[in-house]
Amino acid sequence: MRNLLIIVCIHLILLLVHFTDAFAGTVRPFFTTLPVPGRNVPIMRLFENYAASCRPKSKKDFNVDQLANLLQSLQMDEVATKAYNSLFFSMADMQIEKFMGKWYTVVDSKEVHKEDCSIFYCKFIFILKMRCKFSVDMVLQTPYTATFTSKQYGVINNDVVTNEGYGSMVGPEPGAVLITTGSERDQCPFFPVRIGGLSDEGEYQYMILSTPLKYPTMVLTRDLTLFETKWKREVYDFVEKNGFMSPMAALNTRLHFTDVDVCRKVNKLYENGNV
Numbered sequence: 001m002r003n004l005l006i007i008v009c010i011h012l013i014l015l016l017v018h019f020t021d022a023f024a025g026t027v028r029p030f031f032t033t034l035p036v037p038g039r040n041v042p043i044m045r046l047f048e049n050y051a052a053s054c055r056p057k058s059k060k061d062f063n064v065d066q067l068a069n070l071l072q073s074l075q076m077d078e079v080a081t082k083a084y085n086s087l088f089f090s091m092a093d094m095q096i097e098k099f100m101g102k103w104y105t106v107v108d109s110k111e112v113h114k115e116d117c118s119i120f121y122c123k124f125i126f127i128l129k130m131r132c133k134f135s136v137d138m139v140l141q142t143p144y145t146a147t148f149t150s151k152q153y154g155v156i157n158n159d160v161v162t163n164e165g166y167g168s169m170v171g172p173e174p175g176a177v178l179i180t181t182g183s184e185r186d187q188c189p190f191f192p193v194r195i196g197g198l199s200d201e202g203e204y205q206y207m208i209l210s211t212p213l214k215y216p217t218m219v220l221t222r223d224l225t226l227f228e229t230k231w232k233r234e235v236y237d238f239v240e241k242n243g244f245m246s247p248m249a250a251l252n253t254r255l256h257f258t259d260v261d262v263c264r265k266v267n268k269l270y271e272n273g274n275v
Contacts, residue, residue, distance in 0.1 A: 115154025
């Protein structure tokens, strides 16, 4: 019952901010103020940032004032905190430079994403860093904000399809990194809820991307073989135990684990090092 209430309240948060922006006709990522190092961004503002980053819809009969009053009566700060903790309990601060590069989709919500054997590629547009000088010979360099592009190559009916999106970072804390796929089926962005492993080059080896409702969800990996032998069981246990495998927001659905051998045959881009 508690989980159901949290899901309902998250829906209300997203609807309130999303439709308020829909009336204005714009999508406004939350960049009005930059987070100060050492101070966390309020959780409600992270959810507001998320909702404001969704593509707007036009709903002339939507009563924003009535919804705002309802949210105030439901102690939304408390609900948002519980929802935040249920999503990001296993996430540490994000080092965005370790996120860039080529990724293979190994788990996906197939009811939403019809593409098979997708490949993502992320690249910086810019990254802004703040330097804090503590002594003559010590400089602390802290990631502040970043913007990057994302490209997805997938296969539908043996044809390669491409989606182009973008990502943004407003701070290192969980929930402050948002990624859009560019797919028409993804109205809202994703955020990392778990990252695992580090390569010899210092890059993340896999990550789980999801939304406030834990649906849809994707899992990306750098190395297909290593994922199969080392990370697959860990990922399966995580999504099964924590409500991502068959989420309450999408009953009677389950995450799809990709057949890597089939993808190597279907998507010729899998082995293309230039993609």
